Amino acid sequence: MxxxxxxxxxxxxxxxxxxxxxxxxxxxxxxxxxxxxxxxxxxxxxxxxxxxxxxxxxxxxxxxxxxxxxxxxxxxxFEGLRGDMEKLALAAYIAECAEALSVEDQPEPELMQLSLNCLYALSRELGAQEKIKAAFEARLMCLSGYAPELGACAVCGREPAEPVLNLDNGCLCCRSCGAGEKVELGPEALAALRFLKAAPAKKLLSFNLSDDALLKLGGASERYLLRRTERGFSTLEYWKQIRNYTQMGDRK
Ligand SMILES: [Zn+2]
Structure with missing residues (x-):
């Protein structure tokens, strides 16, 4: 057939x-x-x-x-990925995540669209690599049934002044509320995470963050993904090595 x-x-x-x-x-x-x-x-x-x-x-x-x-x-x-080790490494991580979180013989059009959109953005440099990576990771979690609870603090029910993401249960909470492994978000990264959960697929990268907030968003999305998937990604380690190396060069 x-x-x-x-x-x-x-x-x-x-x-x-x-x-x-x-x-x-x-x-x-x-x-x-x-x-x-x-x-x-x-x-x-x-x-x-x-x-x-x-x-x-x-x-x-x-x-x-x-x-x-x-x-x-x-x-x-995706011409822009070829011949650029850094972009290629991040693209390989996107592919490894997509493979890890998809199921055999079951159409997943949203996952496919997300992967294609992020590879396209990376290839055409439509955003910083850290931004594309964080958007991909956060949205991938939502599509895979691991959407974090971001409504209000899961413990006290208030909008947190110092928001953190509890990695144990995937819930938003205040820095001082409840126990468990937490990763700092801050108000700006929290707003971005809420956006990434709800935004239309084509608008996914239509957000702006300060460098500090992007760092927090990236830390939270990556650690959340690693925690939920309970595995490591060799492509992620490889991308980090190259990224550190080239950015060290840029600072000189
Ligand atoms: Zn609270």
């Missing part, structure tokens, strides 16, 4: 001489694994469209849950 769909290549692994095994996030089948035969040959018509972090229209042949790429044409190559 042939099926034409749109797919974002989350991961590619070399297989045998010239094949690629792809992890795809697709619009109609959700996350699937597909084999691209001969994709690593120079003459291959599917070589460009089956590269990691490419968005492509693909025609797949499916047989009892096993997919093979028959044709593939690039829709968005």
């Amino acid at each position: 042939f099926k034409t769909l749109n797919a974002l290549v989350l991961r590619e692994v070399r297989y045998k001489e010239a094949d690629r095994i792809l992890t795809l996030l697709t619009d109609t089948e959700g996350k699937i694994t597909a084999k691209a035969r001969g994709a690593l040959r120079k003459s291959s018509r599917t070589a460009a469209a089956t590269q990691q972090l490419t968005y492509a229209e693909m025609t797949l042949f499916g047989n009892r849950g096993r997919w093979t790429v028959n044709e593939a044409a690039v829709k968005e190559p």
Whole structure:
């Protein structure tokens, strides 16, 4: 059975001489694994469209849950990511998160749109990397059923003067209210987090923060994601290393 769909290549692994095994996030089948035969040959018509972090229209042949790429044409190559180690590292983290939080064979159009929008913004430099990363992480948590409770302090019920996010239960509270592992937000980062929870997908990056508040938002969104997923991401560590290194260079 042939099926034409749109797919974002989350991961590619070399297989045998010239094949690629792809992890795809697709619009109609959700996350699937597909084999691209001969994709690593120079003459291959599917070589460009089956590269990691490419968005492509693909025609797949499916047989009892096993997919093979028959044709593939690039829709968005995210050119700006290639040749820039820092952007590529963050893009790989976005892909690793999308893979970790999606379910096999279950269409997740919002997750796909979020991943594509963030890769596009990163590729075209539509915002600081820290901003794109925090927006992605916060929204991904909301889409994955881990939306934080941000209405009022979960303990005293008031709007916190010194808001923190309780990582144990994902609830907003005052710095002095309740026990547990907390991460500081401050009013500005809290407003951004509330925005990221509710904003229309296309407006997700339409917020501005001071450097200090962005740092707090980033710290909270990252630690919350790591806590909820209960795992580490090698791509995240890699991006941090490169980012620290290049920013050290910038300061000199
Ligand atoms: Zn309180």
